[in-house]
Amino acid sequence: xxxxxxxxxxxxxxxxxxxxxxxxxxxxxxxxxxxxxxxxxxxxxxxxxxxxxxxxxxxxxxxxxxxxxxxxxxxxxxxxxxxxxxxxxxxxxxxxxxxxxxxxxxxxxxxxxxxxxxxxxxxxxxxxxxxxxxxxxxxxxxxxxxxxxxxxxxxxxxxxxxxxxxxxxxxxxxxxxxxxxxxxxxxxxxxxxxxxxxxxxxxxxxxxxxxxxxxxxxxxxxxxxxxxxxxxxxxxxxxxxxxxxxxxxxxxxxxxxxxxxxxxxxxxxxxxxxxxxxxxxxxxxxxxxxxxxxxxxxxxxxx
Numbered sequence: 001x002x003x004x005x006x007x008x009x010x011x012x013x014x015x016x017x018x019x020x021x022x023x024x025x026x027x028x029x030x031x032x033x034x035x036x037x038x039x040x041x042x043x044x045x046x047x048x049x050x051x052x053x054x055x056x057x058x059x060x061x062x063x064x065x066x067x068x069x070x071x072x073x074x075x076x077x078x079x080x081x082x083x084x085x086x087x088x089x090x091x092x093x094x095x096x097x098x099x100x101x102x103x104x105x106x107x108x109x110x111x112x113x114x115x116x117x118x119x120x121x122x123x124x125x126x127x128x129x130x131x132x133x134x135x136x137x138x139x140x141x142x143x144x145x146x147x148x149x150x151x152x153x154x155x156x157x158x159x160x161x162x163x164x165x166x167x168x169x170x171x172x173x174x175x176x177x178x179x180x181x182x183x184x185x186x187x188x189x190x191x192x193x194x195x196x197x198x199x200x201x202x203x204x205x206x207x208x209x210x211x212x213x214x215x216x217x218x219x220x221x222x223x224x225x226x227x228x229x230x231x232x233x234x235x236x237x238x239x240x241x242x243x244x245x246x247x248x249x250x251x252x253x254x255x256x257x258x259x260x261x262x263x264x265x266x267x268x269x270x271x272x273x274x275x276x277x278x279x280x281x282x283x284x285x286x287x288x289x290x291x292x293x294x295x296x297x298x299x300x301x302x303x
Contacts, residue, residue: 032061033108064104151278168265191276201226205264
């Protein structure tokens with residue numbers, strides 16, 4: 001046998017021997033990474049400071065015990081190492097990012113994120129139109145003058161109501177069921193003294209009106225029965241406006257929403273004689289006082 005054949009025979013024997021030694025060696029199993037299918041939330045548009053139940057729906061082909069880890073950029077969890085978790089939304093509105101990660105302990109991982117839009121439980125609906133009418137100036141439109149910027153006047157003289165206020169709101173922005181509603185007003189000043197509370201009735205307007213042409217002469221009718229009686233408070237400091245609220249207006253809001261053609265707003269009529277108050281108007285709040293929170297508004301609370 002030549003040297004060349006001898007070397008080849010030796011190499012072939014070595015290969016066969018090596019293969020024979022490994023023929024029965026165990027093969028390491030292939031690990032399959034876990035897969036997160038989805039994150040399920042009890043509410044995808046939670047209110048501020050509300051608890052949301054979350055579940056990470058994940059599977060593992062190897063039936064490994066999975067390790068869970070929850071993370072968020074806002075709010076907080078009560079625990080972060082289980083398949084389910086409770087997340088508490090922050091006090092501010094906006095989008096919060098939730099991330100769940102799973103680990104099978106064998107270098108196999110997966111993660112999935114979910115965005116939750118945190119909304120306010122309360123909505124502030126600013127007045128869309130406001131004006132007052134004056135019996136002593138029956139053709140006066142207060143919107144087309146400096147009158148409304150100075151405020152919305154309420155007064156009852158010895159001959160009856162001489163100044164009454166009209167407010168209208170766009171309720172189309174309400175997209176959820178509401179559980180309460182109140183009116184925010186600001187008493188800005190006094191028309192007459194003494195500085196005492198002024199009792200007023202609030203009625204629903206039965207007719208269409210527009211702030212740009214409303215006068216005493218063409219003012220609309222209103223329901224005879226008032227929907228609310230309330231007090232305009234005395235000013236603690238005559239130089240500083242004071243915010244106050246008229247509660248219990250959910251029926252007015254729901255009725256106006258269910259009958260959009262009859263959403264003609266509110267009429268405020270003073271009861272007490274010879275006591276005058278000046279309420280802040282939207283023009284006065286923006287142009288004169290420059291405080292948005294002084295604009296007349298409906299505050300609605302959602303279910």
